[in-house]
Amino acid sequence: xxxxxxxxxxxxxxxxxxxxxxxxxxxxxxxxxxxxxxxxxxxxxxxxxxxxxxxxxxxxxxxxxxxxxxxxxxxxxxxxxxxxxxxxxxxxxxxxxxxxxxxxxxxxxxxxxxxxxxxxxxxxxxxxxxxxxxxxxxxxxxxxxxxxxxxxxxxxxxxxxxxxxxxxxxxxxxxxxxxxxxxxxxxxxxxxxxxxxxxxxxxxxxxxxxxxxxxxxxxxxxxxxxxxxxxxxxxxxxxxxxxxxxxxxxxxxxxxxxxxxxxxxxxxxxxxxxxxxxxxxxxxxxxxxxxxxxxxxxxxxxxxxxxxxxxxxxxxxxxxxxxxxxxxxxxxxxxxxxxxxxxxxxxxxxxxxxxxxxxxxxxxxxxxxxxxxxxxxxxxxxxxxxxxxxxxxxxxxxxxxxxxxxxxxxxx
Amino acid sequence: xxxxxxxxxxxxxxxxxxxxxxxxxxxxxxxxxxxxxxxxxxxxxxxxxxxxxxxxxxxxxxxxxxxxxxxxxxxxxxxxxxxxxxxxxxxxxxxxxxxxxxxxxxxxxxxxxxxxxxxxxxxxxxxxxxxxxxxxxxxxxxxxxxxxxxxxxxxxxxxxxxxxxxxxxxxxxxxxxxxxxxxxxxxxxxxxxxxxxxxxxxxxxxxxxxxxxxxxxxxxxxxxxxxxxxxxxxxxxxxxxxxxxxxxxxxxxxxxxxxxxxxxxxxxxxxxxxxxxxxxxxxxxxxxxxxxxxxxxxxxxxxxxxxxxxxxxxxxxxxxxxxxxxxxxxxxxxxxxxxxxxxxxxxxxxxxxxxxxxxxxxxxxxxxxxxxxxxxxxxxxxxxxxxxxxxxxxxxxxxxxxxxxxxxxxxx
Numbered sequence: 012x013x014x015x016x017x018x019x020x021x022x023x024x025x026x027x028x029x030x031x032x033x034x035x036x037x038x039x040x041x042x043x044x045x046x047x048x049x050x051x052x053x054x055x056x057x058x059x060x061x062x063x064x065x066x067x068x069x070x071x072x073x074x075x076x077x078x079x080x081x082x083x084x085x086x087x088x089x090x091x092x093x094x095x096x097x098x099x100x101x102x103x104x105x106x107x108x109x110x111x112x113x114x115x116x117x118x119x120x121x122x123x124x125x126x127x128x129x130x131x132x133x134x135x136x137x138x139x140x141x142x143x144x145x146x147x148x149x150x151x152x153x154x155x156x157x158x159x160x161x162x163x164x165x166x167x168x169x170x171x172x173x174x175x176x177x178x179x180x181x182x183x184x185x186x187x188x189x190x191x192x193x194x195x196x197x198x199x200x201x202x203x204x205x206x207x208x209x210x211x212x213x214x215x216x217x218x219x220x221x222x223x224x225x226x227x228x229x230x231x232x233x234x235x236x237x238x239x240x241x242x243x244x245x246x247x248x249x250x251x252x253x254x255x256x257x258x259x260x261x262x263x264x265x266x267x268x269x270x271x272x273x274x275x276x277x278x279x280x281x282x283x284x285x286x287x288x289x290x291x292x293x294x295x296x297x298x299x300x301x302x303x304x305x306x307x308x309x310x311x312x313x314x315x316x317x318x319x320x321x322x323x324x325x326x327x328x329x330x331x332x333x334x335x336x337x338x339x340x341x342x343x344x345x346x347x348x349x350x351x352x353x354x355x356x357x358x359x360x361x362x363x364x365x366x367x368x369x370x371x372x373x374x375x376x377x378x379x380x381x382x383x384x385x386x387x388x389x390x391x392x393x394x395x396x397x398x399x400x401x402x403x404x405x406x407x408x409x410x411x412x413x414x415x416x417x418x419x420x421x422x423x
Numbered sequence: 424x425x426x427x428x429x430x431x432x433x434x435x436x437x438x439x440x441x442x443x444x445x446x447x448x449x450x451x452x453x454x455x456x457x458x459x460x461x462x463x464x465x466x467x468x469x470x471x472x473x474x475x476x477x478x479x480x481x482x483x484x485x486x487x488x489x490x491x492x493x494x495x496x497x498x499x500x501x502x503x504x505x506x507x508x509x510x511x512x513x514x515x516x517x518x519x520x521x522x523x524x525x526x527x528x529x530x531x532x533x534x535x536x537x538x539x540x541x542x543x544x545x546x547x548x549x550x551x552x553x554x555x556x557x558x559x560x561x562x563x564x565x566x567x568x569x570x571x572x573x574x575x576x577x578x579x580x581x582x583x584x585x586x587x588x589x590x591x592x593x594x595x596x597x598x599x600x601x602x603x604x605x606x607x608x609x610x611x612x613x614x615x616x617x618x619x620x621x622x623x624x625x626x627x628x629x630x631x632x633x634x635x636x637x638x639x640x641x642x643x644x645x646x647x648x649x650x651x652x653x654x655x656x657x658x659x660x661x662x663x664x665x666x667x668x669x670x671x672x673x674x675x676x677x678x679x680x681x682x683x684x685x686x687x688x689x690x691x692x693x694x695x696x697x698x699x700x701x702x703x704x705x706x707x708x709x710x711x712x713x714x715x716x717x718x719x720x721x722x723x724x725x726x727x728x729x730x731x732x733x734x735x736x737x738x739x740x741x742x743x744x745x746x747x748x749x750x751x752x753x754x755x756x757x758x759x760x761x762x763x764x765x766x767x768x769x770x771x772x773x774x775x776x777x778x779x780x781x782x783x784x785x786x787x788x789x790x791x792x793x794x795x796x797x798x799x800x801x802x803x804x805x806x807x808x809x810x811x812x813x814x815x816x817x818x819x820x821x822x823x824x825x826x827x828x829x830x831x832x833x834x835x
Contacts, residue, residue: 065750065753065754066753066754066757066758066760066762067749067750067752067753067762067782068753096746097745097746097749097779097782097784098782098783099763099781099782131746132745132746132750133745133746133749133783133784241750242746242749242750242753320826320830321830324826324827324830324831325830325831327827327831328830328831330831333509333544333545334508334509334543334544334545334654337479337544337545337654338477338479338544338654340479341477341478341479341480341654342476342477342478343478345478346478348478350478350479351511369511370479370509370511371509371510371511371514371545372509372545410827411827411831412824412827412828412831414732414736414827415736415739415822415823415826415827416824418733418736418737418740419736419737419739419740419742419823419824
């Protein structure tokens with residue numbers, strides 16, 4: 012029951028020069044499903060990543076962080092079924108063994124491999140089955156492997172998530188293709204949001220590093236389904252440098268701005284796809300906060316509204332329950348918020364109405380208007396704090412019977 | 424479906440010398456239900472309170488704060504049905520009008536009255552109906568009115584909540600009786616947790632002030648159902664001074680310690696009753712965190728676990744899902760937490776087992792033990808952070824289909 016999300020069209024997923032992808036059935040946790048993906052990068056590619064802030068970060072996340080400091084990344088290996096999280100020293104050894112096996116088969120160094128795992132926590136990674144599956148995944152490597160890879164990294168996602176864009180940079184066509192997985196930060200034990208975005212632009216390592224942080228902040232770090240943060244969340248940005256553009260080295264350049272806009276656009280589409288496929292989601296909600304003193308306080312307010320089970324169940328019921336929205340704004344943690352100045356609008360793609368001002372319901376607001384707007388599956392709560400120029404948007408979904416059903420019934 | 428909570432026994436609710444309570448049907452929002460309560464305090468009584476931190480605090484909360492600064496409180500007036508929150512200047516005027524009407528009838532000053540409202544937000548308080556009901560509530564004033572008052576302050580609570588205790592202080596018997604309402608911080612629009620605790624001890628105003636804060640911190644501020652904070656939450660501690668004990672003026676005295684322990688005990692019982700009657704609750708969960716550097720970080724961890732919808736749905740399913748608990752601890756916001764040192768136990772009143780250590784599942788843990796423990800309705804998650812001497816406990820309930828049903832179906 013994903014909200015306005017469909018399976019990607021394979022014909023619209025564009026190969027990225029310098030990137031080949033292969034998948035295999037390795038039987039990591041269940042038989043007869045593709046659960047192993049290898050992404051090979053041409054020599055000269057650059058990679059940068061951002062990872063979960065969870066203190067229980069998984070073994071592969073620790074290895075990724077270490078390997079990214081040396082650079083020269085040439086391959087990514089992703090398994091589903093087991094997250095290799097909460098697995099202590101043995102888990103770290105398994106992640107290293109995985110990298111060594113990939114490196115040996117591709118003739119590169121183990122430190123040039125980034126490992127990713129997603130699936131149940133607290134279970135040992137069956138590394139021998141993973142290694143046994145590698146030759147098949149590597150034999151499958153091809154430039155048009157994005158569609159299959161988008162499926163092979165799924166756990167309990169209901170739909171694969173993949174997006175391509177092209178943009179002109181320095182007179183050259185730069186192609187970006189990305190895939191993501193996750194049904195809202197989390198799925199039961201099947202935790203984890205993963206995002207992989209590759210482009211063929213030439214861009215310096217420091218700019219790539221800055222760009223992955225900015226793009227993650229505006230996309231994957233601006234979504235929430237239930238406030239739970241996984242142990243394995245990872246977002247990797249790859250630039251193979253094969254588009255032929257002059258290497259982008261200046262932040263203050265038109266080329267960087269063009270690349271930045273394209274990367275952010277694809278990242279947001281991949282992140283929103285996770286919310287649209289959120290557990291039990293029937294509504295896609297944008298919480299847009301403006302007029303804040305800084306971005307941080309706008310995010311605080313947006314997350315307070317986006318996390319509130321009361322707001323989310325009201326949206327599930329298509330109930331324009333203003334009291335719940337105002338209460339969430341009120342406890343967001345802005346101590347000197349002047350509630351008499353703030354204004355709130357409810358909207359959908361067709362219309363938007365002012366619902367609250369002067370610390371209460373707007374005089375012009377009619378319940379019928381609220382009820383009409385709430386019938387749509389795409390909803391916006393716009394909040395003007397009226398105390399500054401900063402803004403931030405958070406995307407989330409509603410909270411339905413199915414959320415409880417999925418998370419209570421599921422037993423891995 | 425409250426968890427181990429029953430209607431109070433009227434015979435066990437003890438009158439407190441100097442306190443009389445009366446209720447009436449005022450038709451605030453619905454006919455044929457008691458929705459108006461007046462609590463009269465003898466001259467010389469002292470009162471202290473703590474209130475919601477929500478920036479959208481209700482009009483009566485603002486009036487209470489102002490009236491408590493002048494002292495000499497002689498009456499409390501509580502209405503259900505309408506919260507008088509998000510009502511702007513008109514709401515403030517209604518709260519003042521309520522106080523003036525009570526004052527005129529009791530021959531006291533309006534600033535000696537504390538008003539409380541609970542019910543739907545964003546609706547105007549029908550102050551004329553409230554005032555018209557006052558003579559009947561005042562005619563009903565009696566020392567044994569606690570049981571009826573506990574019922575009259577309910578909104579969508581399924582059970583009334585009231586507790587009495589007696590304690591010896593300075594050779595005199597001090598009686599404490601308290602009532603509370605709330606089905607977990609919140610009920611749909613029927614937001615609000617209210618707690619009123621009266622004793623007949625003689626205690627100085629500064630100590631009473633300190634005691635209400637400490638008791639709230641250890642009770643009402645240590646519970647959560649869904650993380651939402653109401654606009655009207657209030658907890659009032661009253662001391663009528665009629666027990667005949669020498670006035671308690673020293674924190675470092677046996678008398679203060681005895682009063683403190685009794686007040687905290689009653690406050691915790693009243694607060695836990697709210698969780699036990701939590702929306703859709705089937706399990707009562709204690710999240711006990713120890714070994715923290717300070718109480719604040721212990722509370723952070725306890726609330727992260729207690730708020731996690733993934734943990735709460737797992738408990739609903741009686742699923743000892745350790746991965747979800749560890750993940751919640753990991754994202755609680757302690758940046759330098761060493762997960763390899765922390766230990767986690769799952770328990771019920773009969774037994775407790777170590778389930779996690781060294782960053783993963785405890786070697787001695789068996790799924791059967793976890794499943795056996797989880798079958799109980801009273802569960803404890805004990806977490807040792809192993810980095811200090813501080814501790815904190817938070818009480819919460821599980822997250823069931825009925826929570827969504829109650830909050831999605833409800834339309835005020």
